[in-house]
Amino acid sequence: xxxxxxxRAVRRTLLPALSLAALCAAVATAQAADIDxxxxxxSILPGDTPGAGYFTLHNASDETISxxxxxxxxxxxxxxxxxxxxxxxxxxxxxEAVEVEPGASIEFxxxxxxxMLMRRTQEVNVGDEVDVxxxxxxxxxxxxxxxxxxxxxx
Amino acid sequence: xxxxxLPIVATLCLAGCSDDPSWRTTDITEIMPPLDxxxxxxxxxxxxxxAYRGKTTLVYFGYxxxxxxxxITLARLGSVINQLDEDVRDEVQVLFVSVxxxxxxxxxxxxxxxxxxxxxxxxTGEREDIDALTNRYRxxxxxxxxxxYGDYIVNHSSAIFAFDEEGHAQFLARDSHSPQDILGDLRxxxxxx
Numbered sequence: 556x557x558x559x560x561x562x563r564a565v566r567r568t569l570l571p572a573l574s575l576a577a578l579c580a581a582v583a584t585a586q587a588a589d590i591d592x593x594x595x596x597x598s599i600l601p602g603d604t605p606g607a608g609y610f611t612l613h614n615a616s617d618e619t620i621s622x623x624x625x626x627x628x629x630x631x632x633x634x635x636x637x638x639x640x641x642x643x644x645x646x647x648x649x650x651e652a653v654e655v656e657p658g659a660s661i662e663f664x665x666x667x668x669x670x671m672l673m674r675r676t677q678e679v680n681v682g683d684e685v686d687v688x689x690x691x692x693x694x695x696x697x698x699x700x701x702x703x704x705x706x707x708x709x
Numbered sequence: 710x711x712x713x714x715l716p717i718v719a720t721l722c723l724a725g726c727s728d729d730p731s732w733r734t735t736d737i738t739e740i741m742p743p744l745d746x747x748x749x750x751x752x753x754x755x756x757x758x759x760a761y762r763g764k765t766t767l768v769y770f771g772y773x774x775x776x777x778x779x780x781i782t783l784a785r786l787g788s789v790i791n792q793l794d795e796d797v798r799d800e801v802q803v804l805f806v807s808v809x810x811x812x813x814x815x816x817x818x819x820x821x822x823x824x825x826x827x828x829x830x831x832x833t834g835e836r837e838d839i840d841a842l843t844n845r846y847r848x849x850x851x852x853x854x855x856x857x858y859g860d861y862i863v864n865h866s867s868a869i870f871a872f873d874e875e876g877h878a879q880f881l882a883r884d885s886h887s888p889q890d891i892l893g894d895l896r897x898x899x900x901x902x
Binding site for chain 1: 773774775776777778780781783784787788817820821823824825849850858860862864865866867868883884885
């Protein structure tokens with residue numbers, strides 16, 4: 556279940572003058588950030604309730620990266636959220652950006668940072684895989700496959 | 710506009726609250742009244758607290774549009790219950806009381822709590838009836854401003870209240886208490902019954 560995505564953020568550079576082959580080569584050399592996402596799980600319940608995305612993100616690059624959003628074809632909207640307890644109350648709020656320093660990792664985990672995935676555009680069931688694209692402040696993106704799980708499995 | 714429905718009375722244990730050595734969580738036997746409510750269950754039936762006498766009862770307040778804290782809390786409670794001996798598991802029930810009756814209909818609640826196990830029942834109702842219960846246990850909740858789609862976040866108490874089979878308040882578990890502490894206290898409570 557702990558699929559490791561050793562994926563690299565690909566800079567969305569527009570190079571219209573280049574051929575496709577040349578573009579691929581250019582993209583390959585434009586991998587500014589090495590970002591590893593592992594243990595990507597999407598917690599879901601029956602009904603049209605929002606899901607929660609959990610994962611570990613490691614910034615193997617030598618620059619600070621900033622996660623600013625995410626999209627998924629299976630949901631109308633995805634937001635970066637944080638839950639926290641304050642004076643016995645559980646609060647949840649949206650985060651504009653989550654920074655990760657060079658060499659550092661951040662865990663999106665239950666009752667802390669998580670993706671909130673809202674309004675399903677298709678059926679999503681435990682056992683499925685859902686594609687989510689993480690978006691960073693420098694306009695790079697990172698596709699990640701999430702395993703759909705029940706919260707009882709977390 | 711941020712509507713605060715109740716003053717936040719979160720510091721439950723400022724006075725009169727002791728850490729009874731018999732509980733690993735917080736003792737509320739002296740400070741909280743017996744379980745009492747008139748709500749709607751997840752079959753759409755009007756119910757009162759008397760209907761839930763006869764079992765050790767855990768009560769948690771939340772809402773189904775909560776993606777993280779509520780499912781995780783309920784899942785961990787389900788896991789705690791599954792660690793009880795099989796012959797006493799039937800003696801425990803969990804009541805999930807919605808603080809978001811506008812979205813949490815009986816149908817929505819039934820589908821939601823069903824994912825956690827047969828011990829779970831969803832309760833909703835009129836706002837004034839829910840508020841009567843949250844006021845009784847000094848629970849606060851508040852609605853945040855809706856977004857462009859009309860979705861809104863509800864901030865709410867993290868407390869889990871435990872009652873004995875006669876509905877008398879026993880202990881209160883916070884987010885900071887471990888599942889092992891809750892399991893230990895649950896075993897103690899069941900053995901007292």
